[in-house]
Amino acid sequence: MRGLKDKVVVVTGGGQGIGRSLSLRLAEEGCKVAILDLNPAAAEETVKMAPAGSISVYGVDVGDYDAVKAAIDKIEAEVGPIWGLVNNAGWDLPKPFLLTDRALWDKIIRINMYGPLNTHHVVAPLLAKRGGGRIVNIASDAARVGTSNEAVYSACKGGLISFSKSVARELASKGVLINAVCPGPTNTPMMASVLGEGEQAVKWKDAMLRGIPLKRMGEPEDYAGIVALLLSDDGSYITGQAISVSGGMNMV
Ligand SMILES: NC(=O)c1ccc[n+]([C@@H]2O[C@H](COP(=O)([O-])OP(=O)(O)OC[C@H]3O[C@@H](n4cnc5c(N)ncnc54)[C@H](O)[C@@H]3O)[C@@H](O)[C@H]2O)c1
Known part of the structure; x- marks a missing residue:
C-alpha cells in the first residue's frame, strides 16, 4: 500500500482479535504502530509477532479521557507525530434488551461510544493542526441490520457511524479523513465468549452463516487490507463512508 512507510498509527484494542491483525498488517506495511489496550500483556504478545521495534504498547482504558490524553502525549513524544487512528477496541455482553x-x-456505552469520542477529541486536533491524517472506526454490521441480544452495543455502533460521518464533514477542510469499517460476525475471542459453548453455540453459528452469502464467518485478517487502504495514499479521496466487510451479509 502506498504512503504508509514510517507513518505513526494508533490502534486501540490491538491485544487480540481484529485489532491484533490490523496492528500486524500495518507494521508489515512499514507503519510505526502504537497499541492502546486495557490488557497490555495481550498487546505484548502482538508485539512479539511483529517486526522488531515496529509496535509499542500503552496500557490504557479508552473510556478514560485523561488516560487517553496522557498516552497520546507520550506516543507523540516517544514514537512521533501521529498520522492515523484506528478505533477498534470494543466490548459487549449479549443479553435480551x-x-x-x-x-x-x-459499561457498553463507555467502551464503544465514549472510547472513540475520547480518542477523536484528543487525536483529531493534532491531525488537523498538521494539515491532515486519517481515522478509521471499526463499527459493525450490527449497526446496519440489527442484532438480537446486542441492542445497546448496536446502538453504539450505529452512533459511531453517524459520528464518523458528522466529524468527517467538520474536518474535511483540514485534511482529516474519517471512515467506518463494518465487520460481520468474526472468529475472535470476543465472538467465542459471545457464542459460548455447546449445542446453543452451534445453533447460533449456523444461523449466522445462513445470513452470509459467502458462507463463512469473517477472520480478523479480512479487515486488514481495507483499513490499510483507508490510511494510505490510495484512500485520499474517501471520507465519511461506512464500508461493510461481511461476506455480503449486508448489501445496502
Ligand atoms: N468479532 C466480531 O464478530 C465483530 C463483529 C463486528 C464488529 N466487531 C468489532 O470489532 C472490534 C474488535 O472486536 P474483536 O472481536 O476483535 O474483540 P476482542 O474482544 O477479541 O478484542 C478486543 C480488544 O480490545 C481491548 N479492549 C476492550 N476494552 C477496552 C478498553 N476499554 N480500552 C482499551 N482496550 C480495550 C481488549 O483488551 C482486546 O484486546 C470491536 O470494536 C468489535 O465491536 C467485532
Missing part, C-alpha cells in the same frame, strides 16, 4: 440494566448500558 429487557433483561439488561443501566449498569450494563453504561
